[in-house]
Amino acid sequence: MDFRLSEEQTLLRDLARDLTERLIRPQAARIEAEHRVPRELIDALAEAGLMGVAIPAEYGGAGMGETGLCLVMEELTRGDFATAVTYGAHASIGAMSVVVGGTEEQKRRFLPDMASGRLLGAYALSEASAGSDPAAMRTTAVRDGSGWVLNGEKVWITNGDMADLITVYAITDARLGAKGGVTAFLVPRDSAGFSVGKREEKMGQRGSSTVTLAFEDVRLGDEYRLGEVGQGFRIAMGTLDRGRLALGANCLGCAREAHSLSVAYAQQRVAFGKPLGEHQAIQWMLADSALEIYAMESLIYRTAHLCDTHQPFSRESAMVKLYCSEALDRIVDRAVQIHGGMGYSAEFVVEKLYRDARVTRIYEGTSEIQRMVIARDVLRNGH
Numbered sequence: 001m002d003f004r005l006s007e008e009q010t011l012l013r014d015l016a017r018d019l020t021e022r023l024i025r026p027q028a029a030r031i032e033a034e035h036r037v038p039r040e041l042i043d044a045l046a047e048a049g050l051m052g053v054a055i056p057a058e059y060g061g062a063g064m065g066e067t068g069l070c071l072v073m074e075e076l077t078r079g080d081f082a083t084a085v086t087y088g089a090h091a092s093i094g095a096m097s098v099v100v101g102g103t104e105e106q107k108r109r110f111l112p113d114m115a116s117g118r119l120l121g122a123y124a125l126s127e128a129s130a131g132s133d134p135a136a137m138r139t140t141a142v143r144d145g146s147g148w149v150l151n152g153e154k155v156w157i158t159n160g161d162m163a164d165l166i167t168v169y170a171i172t173d174a175r176l177g178a179k180g181g182v183t184a185f186l187v188p189r190d191s192a193g194f195s196v197g198k199r200e201e202k203m204g205q206r207g208s209s210t211v212t213l214a215f216e217d218v219r220l221g222d223e224y225r226l227g228e229v230g231q232g233f234r235i236a237m238g239t240l241d242r243g244r245l246a247l248g249a250n251c252l253g254c255a256r257e258a259h260s261l262s263v264a265y266a267q268q269r270v271a272f273g274k275p276l277g278e279h280q281a282i283q284w285m286l287a288d289s290a291l292e293i294y295a296m297e298s299l300i301y302r303t304a305h306l307c308d309t310h311q312p313f314s315r316e317s318a319m320v321k322l323y324c325s326e327a328l329d330r331i332v333d334r335a336v337q338i339h340g341g342m343g344y345s346a347e348f349v350v351e352k353l354y355r356d357a358r359v360t361r362i363y364e365g366t367s368e369i370q371r372m373v374i375a376r377d378v379l380r381n382g383h
C-alpha cells in the first residue's frame with residue numbers, strides 16, 4: 001500500500017499545521033488555565049473549512065474522508081489536546097453520527113451547516129449507570145402522535161454545553177435490548193425540556209467541556225429521529241468505529257509532541273558531563289518511543305484507508321484505539337522521566353501532556369472494552 005500523501009492531503013495537513021502553530025499553540029496554556037476553548041478558535045477552524053473534513057462533498061463537506069480527519073486531528077492535538085477534542089466531538093463523533101445513520105433528507109438538511117460550523121455537534125450515549133455497557137441505558141423515547149417524547153440523563157458529554165445539535169440515543173423498545181430496542185435522535189439545543197447540568201473538573205484536557213445533559217419531556221418531531229427505529233445501537237457503534245480511529249490520531253499528535261520535546265531536552269540537558277542523549281538508558285527510551293510512534297502512524301493510516309475504501313474496519317479501529325492510547329501512555333511517561341524533576345513541573349509542557357493523555361484509555365470505550373471487541377471478532381473469524 002502507498003502511504004504517501006496526495007497533494008490535496010498534504011495541503012490539508014499543512015493548513016491544519018499552520019493554524020495550530022499560529023492560533024492554537026500560543027493559546028494552549030490559557031485554554032488550560034481558563035478551562036475553556038475560545039469560541040473564536042472554533043470559528044477560525046470553521047473559516048478554514050475544517051469542520052466538515054470527513055463530510056462527503058455532496059453534503060457540503062471537504063470530502064477528505066477519515067484519512068483527512070486523522071491528518072487534521074493529529075496536527076491540532078500537537079498544539080492543544082483540549083482544542084482537538086472540542087473539534088473532534090463535532091467533526092468526528094458529532095457529524096459522523098449523521099453521516100453513518102442519517103436518511104438522505106437528514107444529510108441534506110443538517111450536514112451542510114455542520115460542515116460550515118454553523119451547527120456544532122455532540123454525541124450523547126453514556127449514562128451514569130451505562131458507560132462500558134451502553135445497552136443498560138435508561139433514557140427513553142416514547143411515541144406521541146407523529147413525534148416522540150424524550151426523558152433521561154446523559155453524562156460525560158463532550159461539547160454538550162456548546163453543541164447546537166446533539167445525537168442522543170434512547171430506548172424505544174425495552175423488550176428488544178440493544179439490538180432493535182435503541183433509536184437515535186437529533187436534539188436541537190433550544191428544545192423545551194433540554195438542560196445542561198454539571199461540568200466535570202478533569203485531570204487533563206481541561207479546556208474541553210464535559211457536561212451532564214437532562215431531557216425532561218423533550219418533544220421531537222419524527223424528522224429528528226436519526227435513521228430507522230431500532231437502529232440506534234448500530235448507528236452508535238458505527239460512529240464509534242470512526243471516532244476511535246480519529247482518537248488514535250489525537251494520540252499520535254500528542255505522542256509526537258511529547259517525543260520531540262524529549263529529544264530536544266535529551267540533547268540539551270547535561271548529566272555526568274555529557275548530554276542525556278549520550279546515556280544509553282535515555283537512548284533506549286527515545287528509540288522505544290520512535291518505534292511506537294511509527295507503529296501508531298502505520299495502524300491509523302492503514303485503517304483510515306480501509307474506512308475510506310468502504311472495507312470493514314471495526315476490529316481494526318478498536319486495535320487503533322487500544323494500541324495508540326496505551327502507546328501514548330508509555331510515551332508521555334518516558335517524556336516525564338527524561339525531563340526528570342522538570343517533567344513534574346507545571347512550567348513544562350510534558351506535565352500537561354501526561355495528564356491530557358490518561359483519559360484516552362478510557363473514553364470512546366476503555367482498553368478492556370477494545371480488547372473485548374477484538375477478541376469477539378477473533379473468535380468469530382477463527383483468526
Ligand SMILES: Cc1cc2nc3c(=O)[nH]c(=O)nc-3n(C[C@H](O)[C@H](O)[C@H](O)COP(=O)(O)OP(=O)(O)OC[C@H]3O[C@@H](n4cnc5c(N)ncnc54)[C@H](O)[C@@H]3O)c2cc1C
Nearest residue numbers: 123124125126131132156157158210362363364365366368
Ligand atoms: C473526558 C471524557 C469525555 C467523554 N465524552 C463522552 C461523549 O462525548 N459522549 C459519550 O457518550 N460519552 C463520553 N464519555 C464517557 C466514556 O465513553 C465512558 O466514561 C467510558 O465508556 C467508560 O464508561 P464508565 O466511565 O461508565 O466506566 P465503567 O463502565 O463503570 O467501567 C469501569 C471499569 O470497569 C471496566 N469494565 C467494565 N465492563 C467490563 C467488562 N465487561 N470486562 C472487563 N472490564 C470491564 C472498564 O474497562 C473500566 O476499567 C466521556 C468520558 C470522559 C472521561
